[in-house]
Amino acid sequence: MAVDVVALGRWLRQSGQPVVEPLTATRIGLGQSNLTYLLTDAAGWRAVARRPPLGHLLASAHDVAREHRILAALGRTDVPVPRVLGLCRDEQVADVPVLIVEHVEGLVVDRVETAAAMTPELRSAVGLELGRVLADLHAVDPAEVGLHDLASHSPYAPRQLKRWSRQWAASRTRELPEVEKLTALLHDRIPEPGDLVLVHGDFHLVNQIVDPSSGAVRAVLDWELSTLGDPLADLGSLLAYWQEPDDPPLGLFNASRLPGFPSRAEVSAAYAERSGRDLAALPFWHVLGLWKVAIILEGVYRRALDEPANAALPGSLPDRAVVDRLVAQAWSVAYETGLAD
Structure with missing residues (x-):
């Protein structure tokens, strides 16, 4: 124990x-x-x-x-x-x-079976609510809640690239040139800095407790990666996890493919409507989100190899091929959105 x-x-x-x-x-x-x-x-x-x-x-x-x-x-x-x-x-x-x-009572949608038991209407409500709750988080003034010194106030994208490149170097289990190329692309496409807000850092469906009747979020979980940064970074991370029915299988939790869950565009629109923010730089943050999730999962694989007791379930060592598919998806989004040519 x-x-x-x-x-x-x-x-x-x-x-x-x-x-x-x-x-x-x-x-x-x-x-x-x-x-x-x-x-x-x-x-x-x-x-x-x-x-x-x-x-x-x-x-x-x-x-x-x-x-x-x-x-x-x-x-x-x-x-x-x-x-x-x-x-x-x-x-x-x-x-x-x-x-x-x-302990917060409610529904945690961390298994496809759980999502499959929901009505399409509830799936829609939960998906759109994520966009709105994320906008509410980004409306918090860090200074007013005593978090103005939580992290550097320098531009967030270079900080993220530096941090996660360092994590990749420390946790990778093999050479993967496509990660290095993607890192170079992101360095070349850094957008102008956005507002400096409190970002969650790992905001997605699994990290929520929701009301099983209305879909309202009762609690956002897992704040260990939270920092001060660009609000679109959080939305990009959410999109990185948010799979659609026509996407190639990634090997990630894919409940959002089920009927009723809104599309990435609809989740983004719910965020934009609530926050009033311009989403022009979102493709960069979507690609960076996929790149970051790939690095996180490589780290999960490394930790499970080093210490099997860290696996959430016995024998649940993650599939290393998921990292390769995430990197491929990042390149696909980069080309589709014009981030890469």
Whole structure:
């Protein structure tokens, strides 16, 4: 167990939480990054604990203390996030910080079977709601919520290219020249900087808890990559994950192919209507989003090779070919949108 549950129960009680022994922790979610557990006590009290993965970690990655700061700040806004219960630094609990947040009831669409059980109307509502919630996040003034110093205020695209190129160099398991060529294209096509806002960094369907009746987002999850940057970067990442029926199979979670889910253009339009932003630079951020997801998944593959206990499910080592298909999709979008010629 990556968390000492007895010690965590003791820490929670000392922090004022009404925990009744015994406390149990069950691994939940399909995320391959931070390890996430549902905490349940003898009286039915529930919460969620998150800690970094096991083994060697890349610098600045999997920072749950940073996630704690962001969630605490956003708790004072209209952005739907889980309420923070605490950040445990007790070394008897774990050798790393452990973030504790409230358990939010609702639907997590992290399996195709879950999405298939939804009505087409609910799928449509959820998809369009993602665009609107993302616009609401980007309307938050970082200075007003105490996050103005969360990250550099320099142009975001060069920062992203530098960071994820470094992550690629540190986590790749083979040579992949198409990644290097794509990196060079993105360097050559950097758009003018947009507004500086709080960006989520990994905003997509799986990282939401939604109302099973209305499709409204009850909580946005997994803020470990959040920073200050260009708002279209978040929309580009959402599009990178958002597959349509005519797309070539990527090997990613593909629930958005089901009837009722809006197209990428419709999700983008919902964002544009709510935010009032110009989407002219979106092709760059869409391609960068695909490039970044490919690098993230290569890192997932590396961590699972290095420490099999990091896999979300036994035997769930990701298919490395997904990285190649994501890079190919990025090139396809680049040519279709005129980013590459």
